[in-house]
Amino acid sequence: MSAKLHTIEDIESPPPDMHFERGLKSGITDWLTTPDHKKIAVLYSLSGFIYLLVGGLEAILFRIQLAVPDNNFMGGDTFNGMVTMHATTMVFLAIMPMTAGLANMLIPLMIGARDVAFPRLNAWSYWTFLFGSLVLNFSFLHPGAGAPSAGWFGYAPLTGPEFAHAGVDYWWAGLALLSASSLAASINFIVTILNLRAPGMTLFRMPVMIWMLLVIQFLLALAFPPVTVGLILLGFDRMFGTLFYQVSMGGDPHLWQHLFWVFGHPEVYVLILPAMGVVSEILPVFARRPLFGQIAIIFSGIFIGFVGFGVWAHHMFTSGMGPVADAAFAATTAIIAIPTGVKIFNWLGTLWNSKLSFPTPMLFALSFIPMFTIGGLSGLMHASPPLDLQQHDSYFVVAHFHYVLVGGALQGLFAGFYYWFPKVTGKMLNDTLGKIHFWLFLIGFNVTFFPQHILGNNGMPRRIYTYPADAMWGFENMLGTAGALIMGSATLIFAYNMFVSFKKGEEAGNDPWDACTLEWLTTSPPHVANFEFTPIVLSERPVWDHKYTDGHEIVAPDKSESFHMPSYSWKPLIVSSCVLTIVLGLLLNTFIPGSYLWGLSVVGGVGTVLGVYAWVTEPV
Amino acid sequence: MSAEAALDHGHAEGHDDHADGHDDHGHGDLVENNYMKVPNIKLAIWTFLGSECMFFGSLIATYFFYHEKSITGPLPQEIFSIEITSISTFILLMSSWTMAMAVDAIKQGKTGRTVNFLLATAVCGTVFVSFQVYEFWHFYHMGLALQTSLFGSTFYTMTGFHGAHVSVGVIWLLIMAIMVKKGYITGEKAYSIESGGLYWHFVDIVWIIIFTFVYLLEFAKPLSDAVK
Numbered sequence: 001m002s003a004k005l006h007t008i009e010d011i012e013s014p015p016p017d018m019h020f021e022r023g024l025k026s027g028i029t030d031w032l033t034t035p036d037h038k039k040i041a042v043l044y045s046l047s048g049f050i051y052l053l054v055g056g057l058e059a060i061l062f063r064i065q066l067a068v069p070d071n072n073f074m075g076g077d078t079f080n081g082m083v084t085m086h087a088t089t090m091v092f093l094a095i096m097p098m099t100a101g102l103a104n105m106l107i108p109l110m111i112g113a114r115d116v117a118f119p120r121l122n123a124w125s126y127w128t129f130l131f132g133s134l135v136l137n138f139s140f141l142h143p144g145a146g147a148p149s150a151g152w153f154g155y156a157p158l159t160g161p162e163f164a165h166a167g168v169d170y171w172w173a174g175l176a177l178l179s180a181s182s183l184a185a186s187i188n189f190i191v192t193i194l195n196l197r198a199p200g201m202t203l204f205r206m207p208v209m210i211w212m213l214l215v216i217q218f219l220l221a222l223a224f225p226p227v228t229v230g231l232i233l234l235g236f237d238r239m240f241g242t243l244f245y246q247v248s249m250g251g252d253p254h255l256w257q258h259l260f261w262v263f264g265h266p267e268v269y270v271l272i273l274p275a276m277g278v279v280s281e282i283l284p285v286f287a288r289r290p291l292f293g294q295i296a297i298i299f300s301g302i303f304i305g306f307v308g309f310g311v312w313a314h315h316m317f318t319s320g321m322g323p324v325a326d327a328a329f330a331a332t333t334a335i336i337a338i339p340t341g342v343k344i345f346n347w348l349g350t351l352w353n354s355k356l357s358f359p360t361p362m363l364f365a366l367s368f369i370p371m372f373t374i375g376g377l378s379g380l381m382h383a384s385p386p387l388d389l390q391q392h393d394s395y396f397v398v399a400h401f402h403y404v405l406v407g408g409a410l411q412g413l414f415a416g417f418y419y420w421f422p423k424v425t426g427k428m429l430n431d432t433l434g435k436i437h438f439w440l441f442l443i444g445f446n447v448t449f450f451p452q453h454i455l456g457n458n459g460m461p462r463r464i465y466t467y468p469a470d471a472m473w474g475f476e477n478m479l480g481t482a483g484a485l486i487m488g489s490a491t492l493i494f495a496y497n498m499f500v501s502f503k504k505g506e507e508a509g510n511d512p513w514d515a516c517t518l519e520w521l522t523t524s525p526p527h528v529a530n531f532e533f534t535p536i537v538l539s540e541r542p543v544w545d546h547k548y549t550d551g552h553e554i555v556a557p558d559k560s561e562s563f564h565m566p567s568y569s570w571k572p573l574i575v576s577s578c579v580l581t582i583v584l585g586l587l588l589n590t591f592i593p594g595s596y597l598w599g600l601s602v603v604g605g606v607g608t609v610l611g612v613y614a615w616v617t618e619p620v
Numbered sequence: 621m622s623a624e625a626a627l628d629h630g631h632a633e634g635h636d637d638h639a640d641g642h643d644d645h646g647h648g649d650l651v652e653n654n655y656m657k658v659p660n661i662k663l664a665i666w667t668f669l670g671s672e673c674m675f676f677g678s679l680i681a682t683y684f685f686y687h688e689k690s691i692t693g694p695l696p697q698e699i700f701s702i703e704i705t706s707i708s709t710f711i712l713l714m715s716s717w718t719m720a721m722a723v724d725a726i727k728q729g730k731t732g733r734t735v736n737f738l739l740a741t742a743v744c745g746t747v748f749v750s751f752q753v754y755e756f757w758h759f760y761h762m763g764l765a766l767q768t769s770l771f772g773s774t775f776y777t778m779t780g781f782h783g784a785h786v787s788v789g790v791i792w793l794l795i796m797a798i799m800v801k802k803g804y805i806t807g808e809k810a811y812s813i814e815s816g817g818l819y820w821h822f823v824d825i826v827w828i829i830i831f832t833f834v835y836l837l838e839f840a841k842p843l844s845d846a847v848k
Contacts, residue, residue, distance in 0.1 A: 117660045187667045191660050221667055225675035233682065233777065242766050242773035244682070250691045250770050259678060613795055617804055 045101030112198025132177030212277030275412020360434030371407025396456025427505030444486030
C-alpha cells in the first residue's frame, strides 16, 4: 500500500450558496416538519432501535416461560401474543426501519446527491410507519383482547372472526399502514438511485451497499402488494363478513398462505441483502484492499432478488401441493444458494492474505460471515421436501431463521451502526464498550440458538407455551433463556454506548476509518446540503482514489455552487394523520358495530384529498 | 485511465444533460443529473404502476382461485348484463383518448384546451363509476351480496377496488385541472400531466383485463357448453 498523497481535509471549497423557498424550522418543530433525509434517517433508526428493545423484551418474557418444564409464568394466550408481537415487531418495526434508517442516510450521501428525489414523501413514509407501528402496539391496551396471537404469519383461519379477538384487527390494520409506508419509500429510493447520482457515478461505480438497497426497493415495491391484498381480504372477512378464508362456504386457507409467502420470502431478502451490503462496505476498508469480485457480488444480489420471487412455496411443503410443485420450489430454493455462496467466497477472497484490523464494526462484519453461513446451510436443508417435512414446525426451523436474521441481518445492522455512527453524529462510538457488546452478543446468541438445532431434532415443536419434564428438553431451553438475557444485556450496553458516545465521544473527523466511498468526503455530521460542492466521480472508490491514486484527486470548484434546498413542510404529517384517521374509523366501526364511527374514515378521506392538494401546490 | 477519460466515460453513460435540467424552481434542481432521461415524477409513477400490477394481479388471481367454487348462487351468467357493462367499458376506453388529447394539449402549451380535456376525462370516469354503482345495486337486488358466496366476495372486492382506483383517478384529474387553471402546471411541466395520464391508462388496461376475463368469458361459456 502506497503512502497517502492527499487527505479529505486538503480539499478547499467555498461555502455553497443555498436557497430555500421557505427555510427550515428549529427545535422540535424541525423534527416534525423536516424534509432532510439525514434527520428522517435518525428518526427511523431511533424508532427501529426502540422497537428492537421492545421486541427483545417480549422475547425475554416468553423465554422465561420456557426456561423450565411445566412453567406457569404466563398462560398460553399471553404466550401466543408475546410470540406474535415479538416476530412482527422484529421484522416490521425493528430490522426494516433500521434498514430504512441506513438507506435514508446513505443513499443520497453515497451517490453524491443532496437529498432524496421526493423529500416530503420521505417524511410521509416515516410518519405512516410510526402510526402503523403504534396501531399495532395499541392492541396491548384494547379492553378484553390484548395482543394479536395468531402468529406473525397470521395463518387463516386462525385469524378469522370466529377464532381471533380484536388483536388481529390491529394487526392487519397496522401492517396495511406499514405496507403503504414501504411502498412510498421504495418508489422514492428507486427514483433517487436511478436519477440523482452525481456526475460520473455510473451504475457500476455505485457502492455494493447502494446496489443491495436498490434491489430491496424493487422487492418491497413488488412483494408488498400481494400481502396487502391478503390483509385487505382478511380485514373484509372480519369487518364485512366476506368469505375469503371461510372454509364452511368453500373458502381455502391456502389462499392466505400463498399471498403471504409471495410477500414473505422476498421479505427475507429485504432483511438480509442490506446487511450483505454493509459487510461488503466494511470488509475492504479494514482489509485495506478493494472488494474482491465486486461485480460478482452485485450480480449475485440482483440474481437473489429475481429468484427470491420464485421460491415462496417452500414454506408450504407440508400443505400438500403435490410432487411437481414441491420439486419446482425445491429446485429454485437450492439455486439461491449459488449466488449466496458467490458472495461468501468473494468476502473470503477479500480477507485472504490481507492485513486486517479489528475495530468493532469489523468484528460484527466478520462474525456475520460464519453465523449467516450456518443459517444459510440449515436453510438449504429445508429446500429438500423430505427433510423439510421432518423439520417443519420444529425448533430446528427457529434456529435456522434466527441464525439468518439475528446472526445475519441484525449483526450486519450493528456493524453498520458502529461504522456510520461517526458520520451521522461526528462522534466515535466507544470501541471498548463496542467490543464488550460484540462478544456478549455473539456468545448470548449462540448459547440461545445453537442448542435449538438439537431441540428441534429431538422433536420439540415451535409455538408451544410449555412442555413436560420427561420430554428432556429442559436443559437446552434453560440455556436459551440464559442466552436471551445475555443478548438483552449486550443490547443495553450498546444503547448506553450510543448515549455516552453521543454526549462526549471522541471527535470523528471527516474520514475516521480511512474509507473508500463518497459519504466520507463530507463533514461529520454532514453539511445540510450533504456536500459543499457536487463531487465528480471517477471510480468505484472515489474517496480512496483521492487519497491514494495519482490523477484521481477530487477537486472543488473555485466559485460557490448554488443549491436549491427543500423547505420545511407540515403536509406529510397532516396527510399521514388523515390516512391514520381512515384506518381508525374502520377499526372503531368494527369494535362498536352500528356506531356510525366509519364517519371518521370519511373525514379522513376528505382530509387526505385536501391535504394532498395543499401538498402538491405548496412551493418547495 | 486519466481523469478526463474517466469523466468522458461518465458522460457517455448519460450524464451530458447536467446543465439542461437546471432551473431554480420547484424540484428542478433535484433532477439535474437525470441519468434515466425521465423526470423523477414519471419514473416514480412507472414504479408505482409496477407495484399496482402486483396488487391487481393478486386480486384477479384471487378471483380465479375461487372461480366456480361458490356453493350457492346466483351465478355470474344469471346476473351479468353484457350490454350495460359494454357501454360503460366503451365510455372508460374513450376516456383514454381524451386523456391523450389533454397530454397533447399541455405539450403544446394550450392550457385552456388541457383543462377541457382533463374535465372530459373526469366526466367519463365519473359516468363509469356511476354505472358500476348501478350495477352493484342491481346485483345486490338480484340476491348477490358481498357475503352471499365466494363469487360475491371476490367479484365485489376486485371490481370495487378497480372502481376505487377510477375514483382516485377522477380526483387526481380534477386536481390537475385546477393546477393547470391556476398556473401551477404549464407547458414546461407537461410531464406531470403525462404522469397522471400513465395512471389513468393503467386503470383502463386493468378494466380491459377484468372485462375480458370476468364478463366476456362467462358469456362465452354457455355457448361452448351447448356445442358440447
